[in-house]
Amino acid sequence: MREITFMEATREALDSAMAKDPSIFVVGEGIGARGGNFTTTLGLYEKYGPERLRDTPISERGFVGMCTGAAMTGTRPIVDFMFLDFILDAMGELINQVSKIQYMSSGRLKMPLLLRGCIGIGGAAATHHSGNYYPIFAHIPGFRVVLPTNAYDAKGLFATALQSDDPVLFLEHKNLIFNKGPVPDEEYTIPFGKARITREGDAATVVALSSMVDKTLAACDKLAKEGISIEVIDPRTIAPLDIDTILASVHKTGRLLIVDETFAPCGVGAEISAQVTAQGFDDLDAPIMRLNGLHTPTPYSPPLEAAIVPNKESIEQAIRDLLAE
Amino acid sequence: MREITFMEATREALDSAMAKDPSIFVVGEGIGARGGNFTTTLGLYEKYGPERLRDTPISERGFVGMCTGAAMTGTRPIVDFMFLDFILDAMGELINQVSKIQYMSSGRLKMPLLLRGCIGIGGAAATHHSGNYYPIFAHIPGFRVVLPTNAYDAKGLFATALQSDDPVLFLEHKNLIFNKGPVPDEEYTIPFGKARITREGDAATVVALSSMVDKTLAACDKLAKEGISIEVIDPRTIAPLDIDTILASVHKTGRLLIVDETFAPCGVGAEISAQVTAQGFDDLDAPIMRLNGLHTPTPYSPPLEAAIVPNKESIEQAIRDLLAE
């Protein structure tokens, strides 16, 4: 099968959806003629014009609130934040309005609002350009939160996001978006709430999020050489969260590690641990472990930056520690 | 000892601190001559005047950002949000600036910013006036997060908050602030990160947050009549979190339930569960359970509102279920 990048894959899904549905439009800084700082919309301005690929002023709160109203009145807006960090200026709109309007209108209004942005630590982007923040959106009712990890999933999950009448956060890790992978030409969707078992194994289960999936697989390759077989699960969406697939795996392996680049406290790993403890307690042969990035703002200097993020070696060690329990 | 309300207790701490330190000032809507929608500053305007009790326009982002700069330049601002819900418009300032400036300045700037607001579901305040949101601030590095539950603690914890050079969120549940309790006249502080064992017991440990403490104690009184003795822990601060006291209790009881009015996913209960599973696994005789408010925006109508919050009966049932495990 042909191989294209993660970002090309989402662009394909976006292009075909925009061709079919004239009510879809995109707003963001530099997403017009420039095609997006991360090439999210490259080539689409020429096809769909300035009204549907709308360059904006630096008014994150303003255009999120605007797109909220647009989604209430018959169009399907996409907000392209470039760096997800900029979403924080729009938190009031998102938590008090976007996530609540379907409920407060007793379902008579829909909220087909797609929010996308690049997340993640890397490239000495420093603390204003390396946020993750997805646990916040998993905490708040009303959102769908997608963490795609490869080109194939990116296309299918983005297609699903484009069809959703709920607000969706589509969060693309900076270190993944230019990775290539096999992607079918035809359109397809991947349902939210269905995890992918990325690697089968029976000694332990590792749930890895976003950029941690590839690093975990690399660690598992190494361990496999010693005959240690690890099961790796990529939830793909954290809201909804496919806890059943995780529970089934833990039932098989008896051991669970959650690897996440972002902060541990009140994070996704905590939620998964709490659910597995509550529902799979008797399956556990060892304490559930978490491996997270350090609980700190992101430093700029490369040696500091490298020190705060889990890597192949620290993941391998965490798995060994879990097996030793 | 004399009994005063929770809010009177914080006002006492605020008044004596403002009398001593002329660099402390308060901003908010209606906190001047009116004395605050929740009487947070009643009587202080007459003593300290308009510059130190500063009524503001409806510019939450603006005055939070302003107080960030003030805290960087030698004063000690207090932001009084009235309802905490309004803090969401200032999330960019809080997460990208307030929580990071000490770090980015390598500790050469301090951030003595005290943020207070009323939280909680009740009184048909509906979804824009009943937010809790504290798990978000526990997730982000850099904040201290305080959930006082009675008048005595409120005075001592507020005094500590007033001395802190870190940003502190002091979150007062609407249903607690007018409760009376014994409070010494003299000044005292209560350190952050020290839980209170509100009730001793050995059959199970219940960690209860904010408004859930009193409801849990009521449920435990009922169970006590049947000879069931439950230990109840009030963490008082969730960042820092006193996990040692919780672990010690679970070591004794072998069973843990966390009761929290707000959302379960990626919440404080999940964090406590994950830490206890990781560090106290061998002490557990049963799965750790959580009882949370339902994962939904807050409805207005009283019967709906009552249906989404844990109460004495549902807590009692949750404890019985835990003991039956």
Place this chain on the structure above:
Amino acid sequence: MSNEDQNKENLNKETYLELYHDLLLIRRSEEQLAKSYAAGMIHGACHTYVGEEAVATGVCAHLRQDDAVFSTHRGHGHALAKGVPPREVIAELYGRETGCSRGRGGSMHLFSPEVGMMGTSGIVGPTILQATGAGYSFSLLKTDRVAVVFFGDGAVNNGAFHEGINLATIWKLPVLFVCENNMYATEVPFAYASGNPDVGNRGPAYGLPSVIVDGNDVLAVYAAAGEAVRRARAGEGPTLIECKTYRTRAHSEGMRDAGYRTQEEVDAWKARDPIDLYRAYLLEHNLAAEDDMQEIEADVQAIVEHAAEFAQNSPWPDPATATNYIYSENNSQDHEEVQHA
């Protein structure tokens, strides 16, 4: 009445009487809600619109059902003027399943998309942006629909005002930004909270037309809104309208209303009650007869009384439905669950 009488267009009698009907419907509904609040029938906050009726009435008279209105915490009048039945508004504040938000919202969350009432908000600011977005939809979809947002003077100092007006201006969106300047945000005077005591003179800073109107003069509001709606439908872009008006009751029911404004000030504004002024104006200029108006007064009285009864007799929402409607996918399914519950 106002000194711009001369430059008032002549309307037909029906219109004059419809305006009177709407003014009165809002006033009597608010008076009913105040009574209900005192009687403990309303469970949360209740911000009445008494004294400001001319603004919603004069603006909404130009709107079609497929136009969109966005409002504030003080939104009962806007909902009624846009055509939400009084019984649904009152039932909502009573917390009943028959309310316009099915009891989910209460006073500050009134939704009735069926008639273009797109919502009120307990948070000051956001609906300014949402109206801008409705304007974006209407222009992208090539319709001539318009969006209107009502907001208080308190919202003017909020970033939402700045960002929303700029976005609507640079993209020429069909939006009316209607500021109800009643001089106070709760008890904080606008003259204290803003470096500029006016709002309707800020158009040049943004590049859109702006006007200052006597908000207690329904015909002055009607005239200004008419021109702004015409511009919007014609694709000429947004307009900022400041209506100078006054809230004659407390900020919200049950709240102390002292210490921030003088009795003289309140009395002076009561003497300019928009309904009294308009009624006198119609008679003085023989635009309507005493009986016409008495007939309307009787009709409105009956409507509001029946609405209150309807609300009083309406069922409470089923607690088993408390988590319905959070996600679109689940809505139908949730209903199922409820039935089987």
Place this chain on the structure above:
Amino acid sequence: MSNEDQNKENLNKETYLELYHDLLLIRRSEEQLAKSYAAGMIHGACHTYVGEEAVATGVCAHLRQDDAVFSTHRGHGHALAKGVPPREVIAELYGRETGCSRGRGGSMHLFSPEVGMMGTSGIVGPTILQATGAGYSFSLLKTDRVAVVFFGDGAVNNGAFHEGINLATIWKLPVLFVCENNMYATEVPFAYASGNPDVGNRGPAYGLPSVIVDGNDVLAVYAAAGEAVRRARAGEGPTLIECKTYRTRAHSEGMRDAGYRTQEEVDAWKARDPIDLYRAYLLEHNLAAEDDMQEIEADVQAIVEHAAEFAQNSPWPDPATATNYIYSENNSQDHEEVQHA
């Protein structure tokens, strides 16, 4: 030079030369950073100030060390003008422990409170509010210190601009709001992004004085800033100053600089290079001699070269210190930990 030459006050020779020195120090430092970036010595983004030096230079010439400057993602020039040593700026971009933020910040997070450089921000907007807060501190503490914020045209459409300017105005805070209008936010033209192509004419909307200045004329900036600083120190409140200027390099180093502006436009502005203009002006009016300036040029060259060497030879931060400084309580203790690590 500019057509307001006549109304320029006469400064003493030292001042003229200091301005020249500062202009040049910024230019040469930026040129060094551009070289370092190309050489891979800079790890994150690098937004240069080339072409805009007259703004920071003309404003900061009036500031004391105890005055506060807040800046943006394009902040090297502001830091240097406020007195941060070039070696600390360059070392910071190199990610070294000797940088002004100890390597934690990089280009967009320059902190040097010791000299009143209170920070740059990778997020557009917040420092406008922080400067307002510094003004609040200075006025509450009854000092005559002033706060200055530099921000781009892109920040003008952000709510922070609106809320910050209003707060500073109603409380008469000692703040200079200095907009560096270089006509683009990355590649989005201000003329597209704002309904009003000017910023310096917005004072009346807020109730504070505002002016439009030629941002490539250091003496024009110096004059406008001088009056604004005087007002601020005298307790007369804030001023909004728009400096029309231009960025002659790409938005950030390594970024494609095409498709949004014409070569003619770039050339026209290069022909008005603020340093060339000023140098010519000084000679023409016999305000300084050729040797004076050559001496400064040699000094600056040496300073910058040594700064780059210093940075190059500086140690990296210790990874064991990656979580220091998050909480004030722990800072000293963290240091301990580090020593024992």
